[in-house]
Amino acid sequence: MRILCLLLLLVVGITQAQVMSLPALRAGEVSVSGLSSGAFMAVQFEVAFSRTVIGAGVIAGGPYFCAQGNVLTATTRCSCTSELNNCQVRSGGTRVPELIAITDWFAATRSIDPTSALAGHRIWMLSGSLDSVVPQAVMNDLFSYYRHYIGAGNISYQRKLAAQHAFPTNTYGRACSALGSPYINNCNYDAAGALLAWIYGPLAARSNAPAGRFVAFDQSEFIAAPSWHGMSDTGYLYIPPACEAGGCRLHVAFHGCQQSQDNIGMLFVRHAGYNAWADNNRLLILYPQTTATYANPNACWDWRAHDDTRYAQKTGRQMAAIKRMLDRLGGSPTVLLICRRGRCT
Numbered sequence: 001m002r003i004l005c006l007l008l009l010l011v012v013g014i015t016q017a018q019v020m021s022l023p024a025l026r027a028g029e030v031s032v033s034g035l036s037s038g039a040f041m042a043v044q045f046e047v048a049f050s051r052t053v054i055g056a057g058v059i060a061g062g063p064y065f066c067a068q069g070n071v072l073t074a075t076t077r078c079s080c081t082s083e084l085n086n087c088q089v090r091s092g093g094t095r096v097p098e099l100i101a102i103t104d105w106f107a108a109t110r111s112i113d114p115t116s117a118l119a120g121h122r123i124w125m126l127s128g129s130l131d132s133v134v135p136q137a138v139m140n141d142l143f144s145y146y147r148h149y150i151g152a153g154n155i156s157y158q159r160k161l162a163a164q165h166a167f168p169t170n171t172y173g174r175a176c177s178a179l180g181s182p183y184i185n186n187c188n189y190d191a192a193g194a195l196l197a198w199i200y201g202p203l204a205a206r207s208n209a210p211a212g213r214f215v216a217f218d219q220s221e222f223i224a225a226p227s228w229h230g231m232s233d234t235g236y237l238y239i240p241p242a243c244e245a246g247g248c249r250l251h252v253a254f255h256g257c258q259q260s261q262d263n264i265g266m267l268f269v270r271h272a273g274y275n276a277w278a279d280n281n282r283l284l285i286l287y288p289q290t291t292a293t294y295a296n297p298n299a300c301w302d303w304r305a306h307d308d309t310r311y312a313q314k315t316g317r318q319m320a321a322i323k324r325m326l327d328r329l330g331g332s333p334t335v336l337l338i339c340r341r342g343r344c345t
Contacts, residue, residue, distance in 0.1 A: 019234055022217040026246035027284055027329040031199045033057030033124075033192075035167045035183065036134065038254030040078075040303035043142070044312045045252075046121065047063060047103065048112040048319060055122035055196030058166055060256075063099045063145035065106075065312045066306035072303035076169065080132045090308055091183065094141040100148050101139040118149040124156045125311040126191060128163030130177055131237040163187050167256070172271040182264040184271055192273030195326065196251065197285070197286050202286040204280035211279055212240040214269070222328075223321035229297050229307050232260060232289035235325070236269050249281040250329055252322065256301040260290045285331065288322055 030053050034042035039061025046056040047064040061084035072082070077094055080087035106112045123146050123280060127139035136159055141262050143157050162174050164323045166185035169192070174180070190206075197203050211224035213217040215237040219226050226233055242248070274285045295306045302311040310316045314323070 019216045019218055022235075022237065022325060022328045023215065024331045025239070025243065025248065025329055026249060027250040027326070027330045029200075029249045030252070030326055031055045031057070031122075031196075031250045032060070032254065033195050033249075034061065034256065034301075035059045035259070036061070036165065036252030036257045037300035038259075038305055039134075040254075041301035041318075043324060045254075045319060047115075047152070048073070048106075048117065048312060048314050049323060050113040050115070050117035050121070052113075052323070053121070055124070055127075055199035057124045057189060057191075057199065058139070058142065059126045059167060060128070060131055061125075061142060062134065062138040063094050063096060064143045065099050066138075066141075067104050068099075068102070069305035069311070070307060071304055071306070077306075078138055081133060088089050089135045089137050091137045091140050094138060096141050096144045096148075099145060099164040106313060111310075111315070112140060113314075115149055115328075120154070121150055122154050122199045124158075124195040126161065126163075126168070126195075128165065128176075129159065129162055130162055131162045131226065132179065133165035144167055151244060154220050158194070159166065161187060161189055163189070166278075167191060167272050168267070168269065169273045171186045171273070179192075181258055182267045182269060185317060188251075190273055193277050196274070196277050198248070198283070198326030200281070203277055206276040207279040208239075208276070210238075210275040212238050212243075212275065214238055214266075219321070219325075223317055223323040226321075227291050227293070229317045230290050230293050230299070230302055231321060232262065232291040234261070235289045236266075236287040237329075238269070238275050238278055238285040238287070240283065242279070242282050243284055245330075248284050250284045250286060250326065251278075252286045252326070254288065254301060255290070257298040260292075260299040262291055262299060283306070286325060286329065288325065 032042040066078040075082035127136045166183045168187035171185035173186040290299040
């Protein structure tokens, strides 16, 4: 028993030693993408921090503030995820004019960056024609929402791929029509490469065997008590060899519901397809991680106020945590105030 305990302590010590602080790497241009709740998160982060982000890739997501803080709206109008099977998804059902008005009001109150900063963004969207979770009607509304702020020439909308609700790749995953974990499907289509090429322009060839390294970093440096607020203690960063000295661009990849490390380990981090393009294109790939809570058993990103009523604004807990990560990677100091009994440190 004593030997077993010593071995367990040794394993725990090794695991803890592998988790480090997120490094400052003078990261440059920032873009975001995601699937499902990660797509909703990518949209709301891009809109809220439009001065920071230059573009977004959206797979099975919806307009900014789609849920309006209401679970019923989130599960019946923005997606078909209600346990009551009362899906009401239809084109126009997310009430785009209302969402635009709310966006403009948030910008006027400086809760988010000015909407004028969206004009130059590059937007790539994909909606699988077989998607039964976030049907194409929702993404059609997202297209209408974006067109209010961004010219048609800056938006690419792919909607002919016969894909279910999953991240499409051309090398890994289940059948393209399959629905279920790990929500990565082999569709003979490289979504990661397509969205990165649209955002950044023509890319150098992808690597067949990515040569970079993964850094497991401490997310509690960016949000106090992360597991209380649906974020894991640990996130991941992929650093290509050419980016070790800093100065690379940065892409944030938001996984979907049931795709966190608690659900599928490193499958999304290793097999979504981003890393293969990172090596030869000087791209850091940030993989922040969620965790399940009582109010959020599927470890989704907060796009419907299950943790925070300010979830879509710059001061939202998860939103601010991601921004602090970007500031750290960009070389800016990160200050996280933790207050107890009126005293902040």
